Amino acid sequence: MSSLQNYKIGILGGGQLGWMMILEGRKLPLKFYVLGNPEDPACQIADKCYPLENYKEMIDESDVVTFEFEHVSEEALNYAEEKNKLLPRLNSVELKRERYKEKEFLRDHNFPVPRFEVADNGEEALRILKNDFNNLGVIKQSKGGYDGKGQYFIKEDSEKYQFIKNMNCKFVVEEFIDFDFEASIIVTRSKKEFKAFTPSFNYNEKGILIYNYGPYFNEEMVKIGEKLTKDLDYIGTMGIEFFVKENKVLINETAPRVHNTGHYTLDASFVSQFEQHLRAITDMDLGDTTFLKPFGMVNILGKSDFPKEILRIGKVYWYGKNQAKKRRKMGHINIVGKDLEDVKGKIDNIMKILYTEGIEL
């Protein structure tokens, strides 16, 4: 018989990823404790919500601790690791604390990544860009980058970016990849098995995901996911974003958690990325990940409400955030279709209804 009854899952972070983890986990006899603010989506449906300063109490009361966002309280992450409760473990989070660490780890482990160099400050970054990249590339702050923040795409007129010279922080300088398209894969590893969801085509604007769709079959991505989770001895769901150019893949970024490009799995896979994550960290068997039908997802960005007619086309997931802000993810829409053309047509329709006057980013 199961030993799941009232097993307590601690989630660090109260955002929509934690919210969907709880929505998906409620069908199982699990309890959810969230470290966040009372108005956070996940806190509103949690069994208990703890303010940030009470992280020790929350971790002590949980059987296993996970996170829905890697840039949460370092103290909480460290404490959960110390108590041997953190899954995925701290080693995966540490790679994300500084961008160069992730890049170097991937390169050292022979994963395909864009050519890059690390600079200790802005002056060095600009010098590297000039000397080694012919003034064409991407300068990324090593710390604190998320959803496109702190990233400078320098295609021409590098003069404009001279302000970087005065920035006294670590940078990654990277070749600019003129990709054919972006794609990602969601994978999950438990103590005893590995499973991958079907990759998707992603469309980003200004570093933020607008929509994605699939299926997109790519065995190399599956292999990379398998090796990467094994190399990290990773437990849980992970998202890996790629650039694809002439059928070659390069890892752009990894996320040691459930991922925006995997929201489609709520409706187009038997088991979602969220349930799969919970299965992995509670040592249950993983579920079937084969896609059920061609799928798509559109993010609802910066809106305080959604047009009802969208329900004619798709399913709305409304996160219930207390305030809309520019670029803020307020919800998303999932669709399925009979083939990729059908799916793309539906995405076009949703984009027209949702962003009548374009997206403000």
Added chain:
Amino acid sequence: MSSLQNYKIGILGGGQLGWMMILEGRKLPLKFYVLGNPEDPACQIADKCYPLENYKEMIDESDVVTFEFEHVSEEALNYAEEKNKLLPRLNSVELKRERYKEKEFLRDHNFPVPRFEVADNGEEALRILKNDFNNLGVIKQSKGGYDGKGQYFIKEDSEKYQFIKNMNCKFVVEEFIDFDFEASIIVTRSKKEFKAFTPSFNYNEKGILIYNYGPYFNEEMVKIGEKLTKDLDYIGTMGIEFFVKENKVLINETAPRVHNTGHYTLDASFVSQFEQHLRAITDMDLGDTTFLKPFGMVNILGKSDFPKEILRIGKVYWYGKNQAKKRRKMGHINIVGKDLEDVKGKIDNIMKILYTEGIEL
């Protein structure tokens, strides 16, 4: 823009059907108020749980009121109807208050039903059985029958059933249908549209559903669902159970609510019967009901826990009831498969794991 924000759904009854309604409705900006006991599954995840005696307060505070079980407090149903908030309306519930009313309604509206007669008491019921049915048939109490309770299948040795003679209540006496199989359809009607889910094959034992699977295509069932919901001016999701014999269908029973045989829609349809019900009663557009993959569902009856290895095969929905009882629905398992054979194989496996020593009913 939508006017759904914080729209308040009142649910009469706190069982698993209300629980799944809330699980499925949480993705939308709806609030859920439940009339039930605090330990009821739906109450545990509701925004507010009201004790039975506070039904007026609960109904006054809700924008629309629905029910997850038709045999709930008559006062509450009547009051919600009076306040013009009940959906589906009282006319559908009234048919279920006495079995003969439903039977007569269906026959009067030219729906295919088994031959039946109504008896005012037990003595008359036995006389009708003898005179008109050659002592072979089913005697059903008109009131209070649910999950096989109060139903007597008289195939031989009618002497054994002489105790019915002393029962002073209304009965329906019905011909015994030696069906090839049982099946059901889940349909939904809103103010402006009608949609049907794919029917399923059902396996019942002692009046209780053990498992079902599909798809089973049957256009006549779709037509019956469309006409029936129209004749009742019905708003919401409805389950209709059939006997099928030599490809002819006869209505066995209807349920003016989401239904146990529609649990598969949580995983094998784009929109579930629960979300569809909420869409109908809040006047949203209905969603796509086409099945995504061959599907199956197994009820977990009378168990206080579930064997973890079942997760290898399916998804578990554990209702979190406080006590297991014989015949009590404690949870269910959804599966999908590549074809009906695959699905049936998985159901067999689950049955073996779950009911190692047979089902106690």
